[in-house]
Amino acid sequence: MVEQAAAQDAPIDPIALRRAFGTFVTGVTVITTLDVDGTPRGMTANSFTSVSLDPPLLLVCVAKSASSYAVFKAANCFAVNILHEGQVDVSATFASKAQDKFQSVNHDRAHTGAPVLTDSLTWFDCSLHSAVDAGDHAILIGQVRAFGTSPTAPLGFCRGRYASVKDPLPTGWLASHGMIIGYLIEAGDSLLLRSDGKGGWVLPSARRRKADSQLVLDGGDALHLVPEETFLYSVFDVADSDPGYLVYRARLAGEGAASNLPADLRFFPIDDLPYDTIATHELRSMLRRYGRERLAGRFGIYMDSDDGGRIAMIDGEARAWLQASHDQGQ
Template identity: 40%
Template sequence: MTDLDPRALRTAFGRFMTGVTVVTTRTPDGTLCGFTANSFSSVSLDPPLLLVCPGKFLSTFQSFADCSRFAVNVLAEGQEDVSNTFASFKGDRFAQVPNTLDAHGIPLIDGAIAQFSCTTWQSLPAGDHQILIGEVTEFTQSETPGLGYAGGQYFSLGLERAVLDQTFDKTVCGALIAYDDTVFLEETPDGFRPPQVDLKDRGRLRLDLQEALLLRGCDLDLGAAYSVFDDAGRRTHHAYFLATSKGAPGTGMQAVPSRDLPTLTYTTPAIAEMMARYSLEARSRSFGLYLGDAKRGDVHSLTERT
């Protein structure tokens, strides 16, 4: 036993940014099993070894602890639904996700950026998990960007690099700062807007934004990019991030209930649409990253795992 707070420790572990994998196997009676994991690591090149750590809470735990073969599928950008299916779906997961079988009948997830077919090299108990070490017998890979996970949220390096695509005269960087069921906004003569700053160094957007908001008395955890768009009329590039406050609003900010966001007047139509979308998505904690311009664009899933 330990005196450490398990929930706080899990949150601290979650600060480490990882990829997302789906681990699969087949039981002796032919049943296909799979689970989502970010506890994955390469171990050795000679012999070629990797490891994953299935938790004892899994309904299929014993199947993986005892398996002789398994596969690890590294998910690609845009495969959040695949991750969620193998994390929580209670039915036939493989019927929901396109897959093919390797030479030994182990499922490989279609579209994964890397697939490793393995024989079990060693299986060791480790607290409330099992360390499953596999020797890679076959693998595939692609150049597609991968899906990332940190702090309870998915992220994509491919999508978030769009934040750094600075093509206009000025970059406005802001944060949608959540605190309980409210969002911090600042009021201007033209209407409300998220707290924001004008920045020049495109390589320091997140760091400079966090430092600027801290100077205004707002201590926060900055999360994934939420909305990235160009305003051609103002020759301005906008980048807004999700964030969680650790306390009261900073100087010049006020807390507004999320449900009331669509009723306010905002500085621009683009910000009004962004805040209305946030109000809707906050109900389910299923957020998306908007990429486009001030009038039209696409929303890419950034579903928050809990």
């Protein structure tokens, strides 16, 4: 039954209005950012929508009563992570007042530095475009700088409870977009490359960077890595219309593993890489830098920028974070 609208001067019942708003079926997101100390902060939200494709904009509404409101209001970047049907527990965690909400989820950084939940259905890494005060909420409009998605079904929400969404994957829908996760995988003095099927070579790629010993490549092949020797190496764009790259350094685990690989994967000596058959100028440049730094035994992290990029050199051996934190506290 449709009730008649109240008279113009009659007050609106906020509880009834909330219930009416709740009949609109939405997805569930976790929005994330960093506070002034660099600590990850996040909260569950379902007031999210796309705004524009050119420029790429989205918005999310944050209640002024939320404990993280001041952090999001002051942040210059944030990420929106859309949850899939298996993440009810993640939604509940980020809706709670738990002290360390990020302890039980895999998260990484892509472009702006805002935490990205790498196991989510879809994530958008955004710089703040503008903020609008709107009653008891603030509307944060973000410009999408990077994004990624997966073919799992979304977590729905309606009438104050979670809802199942039937989500058959459309024919031709791509499993992932946005940043490509590439790997520089070493074994001895050789580097692993993958055939592009056209006579050229590219980096092996994966859906996400996971902090464990097994890496599942695009295509389903699994490689075992030495987890403590996996580090971010480079972040760069290829072209405005193409996805950018996150590149990690890694080392293959186990003797003999390099000789038992799929046909499209091949190790090349680091001092004799096939630069002439590498797919793009950007990849060639990155590999030449890697070859020089590998020879010198001193690596840097490259971050793309409008004036040609920045390289931050890393000195010293890798150390466990917990041990380094303990030593600093002494």
